[in-house]
Each structure stands twice: as structure tokens, then as C-alpha cells.
Amino acid sequence: xxxxxxxxxxxxxxxxxxxxxxxxxxxxxxxxxxxxxxxxxxxxxxxxxxxxxxxxxxxxxxxxxxxxxxxxxxxxxxxxxxxxxxxxxxxxxxxxxxxxxxxxxxxxxxxxxx
Amino acid sequence: xxxxxxxxxxxxxxxxxxxxxxxxxxxxxxxxxxxxxxxxxxxxxxxxxxxxxxxxxxxxxxxxxxxxxxxxxxxxxxxxxxxxxxxxxxxxxxxxxxxxxxxxxxxxxxxx
Numbered sequence: 188x189x190x191x192x193x194x195x196x197x198x199x200x201x202x203x204x205x206x207x208x209x210x211x212x213x214x215x216x217x218x219x220x221x222x223x224x225x226x227x228x229x230x231x232x233x234x235x236x237x238x239x240x241x242x243x244x245x246x247x248x249x250x251x252x253x254x255x256x257x258x259x260x261x262x263x264x265x266x267x268x269x270x271x272x273x274x275x276x277x278x279x280x281x282x283x284x285x286x287x288x289x290x291x292x293x294x295x296x297x298x299x300x301x
Numbered sequence: 302x303x304x305x306x307x308x309x310x311x312x313x314x315x316x317x318x319x320x321x322x323x324x325x326x327x328x329x330x331x332x333x334x335x336x337x338x339x340x341x342x343x344x345x346x347x348x349x350x351x352x353x354x355x356x357x358x359x360x361x362x363x364x365x366x367x368x369x370x371x372x373x374x375x376x377x378x379x380x381x382x383x384x385x386x387x388x389x390x391x392x393x394x395x396x397x398x399x400x401x402x403x404x405x406x407x408x409x410x411x412x413x
Contacts, residue, residue, distance in 0.1 A: 229405035230403040230406070231403075232403075277345065286399060289335075294343070294344045
């Protein structure tokens with residue numbers, strides 16, 4: 188157990204819908220990262236937050252957004268869902284926001300868009 | 302664009318065989334290098350990391366990796382694999398100010 192929790196574990200929805208994925212970082216970690224894992228693209232970095240502020244952005248679509256709340260949990264919002272958004276979404280946390288900080292990963296949320 | 306290549310998509314070994322998984326990256330300058338492992342049904346876990354110093358780094362569960370700067374490589378090794386090493390292995394690279402970039406992963410299957 189990494190100490191990072193993600194809910195829900197599985198999510199099945201239809202195209203065009205909107206979903207919210209939730210992540211709680213390890214106690215004491217200030218930085219949260221979101222990744223998307225799919226068979227064709229592998230593990231891709233989406234976005235990073237540090238202490239409530241956006242720190243870095245990766246290959247995140249405009250239909251996707253995220254935020255980190257004062258209690259440091261984070262939510263990833265995916266809207267106007269398409270079949271291609273079906274993937275495993277991982278959250279990770281680290282104590283600070285530096286590139287050399289070890290990231291601890293959650294168990295992931297498997298999103299299926301039908 | 303920055304990239305990380307893992308040459309082997311799927312490796313199949315018998316128990317006690319030696320393992321070497323390749324990883325190459327396309328960055329110049331100072332890099333931080335990681336190997337993560339994902340056991341079936343579990344989350345990604347850090348195996349080992351290299352920031353500076355001795356280019357041969359030792360990680361958990363008997364794994365080690367060697368950073369060869371001239372070859373832009375960070376290959377993962379284990380002298381004798383066990384059935385419990387069956388997992389997916391990811392190489393990842395970052396530089397100061399950049400996000401962690403992962404390779405596509407190598408699936409290791411170990412038969413007993």
C-alpha cells in the first residue's frame with residue numbers, strides 16, 4: 188500500500204458524459220500528479236499540482252481539467268468523453284514538487300467509455 | 302521531443318535465469334533516472350533510482366541498474382529471477398523542471 192488512495196476503482200460511462208476521479212495523496216505529500224495509461228500510448232503524464240497550484244502540464248486534453256483542494260486531495264474531471272478516453276488513470280504524490288522526488292502511485296481508476 | 306525507449310516489449314524467462322531490460326533516453330544534460338515495477342493487480346512501485354554518483358545503483362529485491370551516460374542508457378539487471386518477479390517494468394526519466402517521462406514498459410513473465 189503506497190498510501191495514495193483513488194476512487195472509484197472502476198467507472199463505466201457513456202460517450203459524451205462527464206466524470207470526476209478523486210485522489211488523496213500520502214500524508215504530508217504536497218504534490219499530486221495525474222497520469223493516463225493506455226495500451227497504445229503507455230503511461231502519459233497529464234498534470235501536476237503542488238500545494239494547490241498547477242505546477243506542470245503534460246498531454247492533457249482541453250476536455251480534461253484538474254484541481255487540488257486545500258486539504259491537498261485532487262480531482263481530475265473528464266468531460267465530453269470519447270471512446271478513446273478509456274484508460275487507467277493513475278494519481279501519484281510526492282513530498283515536494285521537484286523532478287527528483289520519488290512519486291508514490293495510487294492503485295488507479297479504470298475508466299471504460301461505452 | 303524527449304523520449305524513453307524500452308527495447309523489449311515482452312520477455313519470457315525461466316526461474317534462475319539472468320535478466321537485463323534495456324532503457325534508452327533521448328535527453329542531453331543531467332537526468333534523473335528511475336525504474337518502476339507494477340506487479341499484477343498492484344500499483345506502480347519504485348525499484349531504484351539514479352540521481353548522481355556511482356552509476357551502478359542497487360534497488361529492492363536484488364535489482365540493479367547501470368547508468369551509462371555515453372550510451373544514454375539505464376539498463377535494469379537481476380542475476381537470477383524468481384517467479385514473483387513477473388510484472389511490468391517501466392523506465393522513467395526526468396530533468397530539472399520537466400515531468401517524469403515513462404517508457405512503454407516491458408512485461409516480464411517468469412515460469413517456475
